[in-house]
Amino acid sequence: MRKHFGAGLVGALYASGARLVAAALLLFATAGTALAQTAQGGAAPMIGAPQPWGMGLQASGGPIKDAISSFNSLVFWIIVAITIFVFLLLVWVVVKYSAAANPKPSRTSHNTALEIAWTVVPVLILLVIAIPSFRLIYYQDRAVDAEFTINVQGRQWYWHYAYPDQGNFTFDSYPVQDADIRPGQIRALSVDNPLVIPVGANVRILTTGQDVIHSFFVPSLGVQKYTIPGRTLETWIRADRPGVYYGQCNQICGVNHWFMPIEVRAVPREEFNAWAEQARTRFAQGLPPGPPPSVLAERQAQSTTIADARR
Numbered sequence: 001m002r003k004h005f006g007a008g009l010v011g012a013l014y015a016s017g018a019r020l021v022a023a024a025l026l027l028f029a030t031a032g033t034a035l036a037q038t039a040q041g042g043a044a045p046m047i048g049a050p051q052p053w054g055m056g057l058q059a060s061g062g063p064i065k066d067a068i069s070s071f072n073s074l075v076f077w078i079i080v081a082i083t084i085f086v087f088l089l090l091v092w093v094v095v096k097y098s099a100a101a102n103p104k105p106s107r108t109s110h111n112t113a114l115e116i117a118w119t120v121v122p123v124l125i126l127l128v129i130a131i132p133s134f135r136l137i138y139y140q141d142r143a144v145d146a147e148f149t150i151n152v153q154g155r156q157w158y159w160h161y162a163y164p165d166q167g168n169f170t171f172d173s174y175p176v177q178d179a180d181i182r183p184g185q186i187r188a189l190s191v192d193n194p195l196v197i198p199v200g201a202n203v204r205i206l207t208t209g210q211d212v213i214h215s216f217f218v219p220s221l222g223v224q225k226y227t228i229p230g231r232t233l234e235t236w237i238r239a240d241r242p243g244v245y246y247g248q249c250n251q252i253c254g255v256n257h258w259f260m261p262i263e264v265r266a267v268p269r270e271e272f273n274a275w276a277e278q279a280r281t282r283f284a285q286g287l288p289p290g291p292p293p294s295v296l297a298e299r300q301a302q303s304t305t306i307a308d309a310r311r
């Protein structure tokens with residue numbers, strides 16, 4: 001009976017210890033990548049995009065992502081501390097309570113103080129995680145002092161954007177086809193009509209879906225919001241550095257799901273005003289609500305060909 005108890009305990013500790021050491025190694029590697037990304041930051045326009053072999057979070061282009069990154073660091077260091085603690089505990093148990101070192105195990109079956117501690121300490125750790133976590137959720141939830149609003153509508157399979165405060169022009173956004181990619185553009189992320197915002201402005205984003213659930217996701221700006229038919233959800237973005245921030249619909253929404261990359265260009269105020277002025281004229285006629293079925297069929301055929309070529 002006593003023997004079983006000891007073997008079970010050591011076995012369980014060993015299994016969780018091995019898992020945690022593996023997790024710790026992965027997390028150290030992640031932290032290294034994040035530090036390297038921070039070191040690369042400079043005055044040049046930022047490119048918020050995935051990188052080959054990137055393991056950490058994407059670099060931050062604004063305050064929401066800053067908050068996400070710092071919350072991520074908090075949880076990371078808590079995990080590191082727990083991992084080290086469990087590992088040391090494991091070593092201590094193995095060395096001190098092996099059959100050779102401890103031939104006559106104690107008959108202790110419980111220890112009230114210890115049991116209170118291992119209940120209360122995890123609760124405290126969870127509180128330390130939960131409080132900033134909820135704060136972050138509410139921070140992302142509503143735009144405070146938003147300068148203007150952009151309506152984002154997910155459609156099968158493209159994005160439809162509207163700028164109600166700049167003359168209510170609307171436009172559609174499609175990915176640049178592989179054959180048309182120019183230097184500086186990124187395959188499957190660059191689009192024909194990017195979303196343009198002024199640097200430093202709080203921009204309210206209202207999302208809705210036309211057909212199925214899509215998701216507006218731009219990691220470097222720390223935004224992800226579902227676009228749900230019949231519902232309007234709110235969130236906001238702010239880019240503190242000029243640059244190009246890429247994202248995608250990250251809700252599997254149908255066969256042409258990949259047709260929904262997002263490109264956000266954060267530009268100086270004057271440039272934004274000039275763009276809005278020009279966009280008002282350019283999109284004044286109002287684009288048709290979506291491409292005609294023939295174009296859709298053609299695009300679907302193209303994407304199938306591309307998918308075949310990749311196989």
Ligand SMILES: [Cu+2]
Pocket residue numbers: 154213214215249250251252253257260
């Ligand atoms: Cu989608």
